[in-house]
Amino acid sequence: MLAASTSGKPLPGGTLEVRVHARKGRTVHTTRLVKAGEIVLVEAPTLLLVSPDLSHTTCATCLRAVDPTASLACAGCQRACFCSAACQQAAHATPWLHSPPICSAYARLAALGLPADEHAQLRFLLHALALRHTQSPEAAARYAALMDLVGQPGEADRALAARFAPLLAEALSGAGVPPPALEVEEMATLLVKEQLNSYGVLASPQQQQRQQQQAVAAAVAGPASAAQKAEAGTSGKAAADGDEQDEEDEEEEEERMLRGSAIYSQAALINHECLPNVARYDYFDCPPPHDAPSWAGLAPTSASTCTSGAASAPTGGASAGGGGAPGGGASALPLPAGVPGPTHVVFRAVHDLPPGTELAQSYVPLHWGLLERQLQCREVYGFACTCPRCQTESQWSDEDEDSDDEDDVEEQEEAAGAGAEDMEEDGDGVAAAAAAGASAADGDELEMEELLRPITAPPGEEGPLESNYLHLFLLKYMCPRRGCHGTAAPPAPGSGLLECNVCGGSRSEQEFLRELERTRREEQRAAAAAAAARAGGRAGRR
Template sequence: MSSNQPNPNPIGPAPPLLRLVEKPDRGRALITTGPIKPGQIVLVDSPLVVYPSSLASLPVFCSRCFRVLPSQPFRCPSCHVARFCSARCLFLSHPALLCHALPSLISGNVTWPDDLLFLLSAYSLPSSSLLQLLSLHSNSRFSDESIEILHSELSSLLPSNVVPLHFSTETTSSLISKEKNNSFALVIPMNPKFEVCGVAGARAYGLYLWSSMLNHDCLPNVCRFDYVDDLHRENNTDFIFRALHEIKEGIEICTSYVGVTRGYRERQRRLMEDYGFKCECNRCKLESQLKENQVEEEEAEEDNEEEEVKVGEAEEELEMSDIDDDDFLHTEYFERYICDCGGYLAPLPPLQDGAVSNLRECNGCGIVRKDDPGGDGDAN
């Protein structure tokens, strides 16, 4: 078969503690192969590709590990644009096609789309990694004209004597679709100076094979930790997922694609607009029923009728006049697992003797506090 038409590539064995299954209503899913303790690491995922969020990020973050650059960084001897935080990162360098294109991308008055940073990085991958990237699911669609223009711009930036593996308009279209549905942001540190430098939000984006197979739940049982700026971690762009609470064998591990503190209607709107599906997790089913009952009661009140609302076998009968917020049903979850900053509070990994840690770490602000269900806990 022509090299411009990549074959589907097996994604390989599932990570330890997990197995990959196909669910008719959810697609790929990762299921636990045994019981998981609170705080236990259930998945460590290395990126298939990591790439700068924009050209503005290049003078601020290392082009290899994406840590904050020191005052005297190492410059790439080939493109003289990329900068590196250490001799090690300089030696490992950055994607070859991106390196070749950077001088053109920063010169002149042409505004190049940021999508090219991803495409140049993706087409620099070895064939096995590129095929794994192409195996990711996606449902985004783009016009033929926009893809043709993007592919033409990409072609103009390549070395004259180089044709990347599987290079074609069809592959470019597929790559952009995968990127739009599966990219993860590596966020910048909470520091105003980066906004002054023109970088806000994400320092880089990455595509991760197994992380992309985690489905959504509005009350997730795992959360993701990034340690990009940890100088003691060699693989600092790895994602680490830890269990928020005990997970039984055979249960799907899920993360949340949107903020869990958002209301029912807002969550559904964001999920439909950004990911193209309506969530029917247990929380959404319950809150949807509450909304329906609330409408029925409001209609009944117009006729001066009073109704009691019963939701689910496990819920007590509640008068809708007492319901101010969807979240009252999930107060324990929010108090136990959601930090004041909006991040998730997961227990630290179990101790050497297997005991569950009584310390919880926030994946947003990084605060560590004692697990104190009856109080606020002590922050460190």
């Protein structure tokens, strides 16, 4: 199964190593048996960025969600806020955080009235520029880490960079420093690396609620950025539906907004599969300990130099975050032992991983159907997924005779293994994906045909999964809370629980087995009904 090299470069921590695979490039593997629930990777961020839309409720230094009434707003630009005096001071003192030149550039950038995704990309370029031009070993190391990420610019990236260049110069024109030089080619490289490697950080439930109320009030539906779509799944849907369904908001699937994005250079090496074996957890809203003077989201070295003695007035964060209760989402859970701070990302094994296992994370939510996943992988990440799950599900769709028929797409989605109770939502998701595909290009029909062809394993790589295994996997590791669609892993080795990485909810093995039993009964009923309705129905495929 492991065709390429079998030894590689160790990563810090002693659990993982990086190998090079002929087709995939760099891959990350376990070097020993890892038990389900074990933490395999803990890493400090290379760069954190706040979404322009949520700038007034997300700490610009550490991404903690804050109540607007309790946060420290940046007086300079009114486009950033901080959870604490410590974070404010750290931001001011660190050139690539919210330093005076960046503050002034934020204000000018906001005045340009750009779409949210372009606004966010230009902010990213500002911070990357600051790293590039700061004379310090730490800045140089961070910039080198950015440039080491996978991704080479294409013509579209170069065109975007060329369009951004004057905007960036305009943003920097009032910064009191000469606009630093950044070649279009380097900007294009940075942009594509950011797109391919940054994680979307979900808004807290409180931010989500506030923003949705505002969105409904303003009845404005901006285009979701690629990153938002990647994490959220249903672009624009919640905003469009919102005003009629206020009462059902907690029940219905919500568009998950992003408070920001984060780049972790080691985590970025973990490749995508639609059935992941590790789950990502973040702790941006974890309850601060009483005696911690600073939660500034920096690498330990700079945190100690920039923020020591600065936190005489802890504000906002503690009261705003939700105190680790499940209602605050998974980000508000307490930091696990061994995780240095709230801006570190944590990856946990979903199940046991034998030595040599390649780590796989899913770049898209687990409940997405085959078509939606294929489109997202192609359009955002630039590859066609040939993972075992996609192989299996493409065989399912192969049994459908008329693949252009919308019914068939829905059935394919149904077959994609989401629980029966999710069928309606999944239908919407596919409609959205189909709509996205339909508006994409002229070569549509061709692309759709290509997308619906059976997917086969690349030479030497793993073949399709048993349908039954796939179905069980999704039932077990996809959060059962309606509309959540998070991924669940045990919170610790040997734990009898599975903890969701989105809502923070847990369920026990017993609860899972009961759910399984209930689903079996539903399926039997559905199968019986289908058999009665038309001979040779599809229920048998499951």
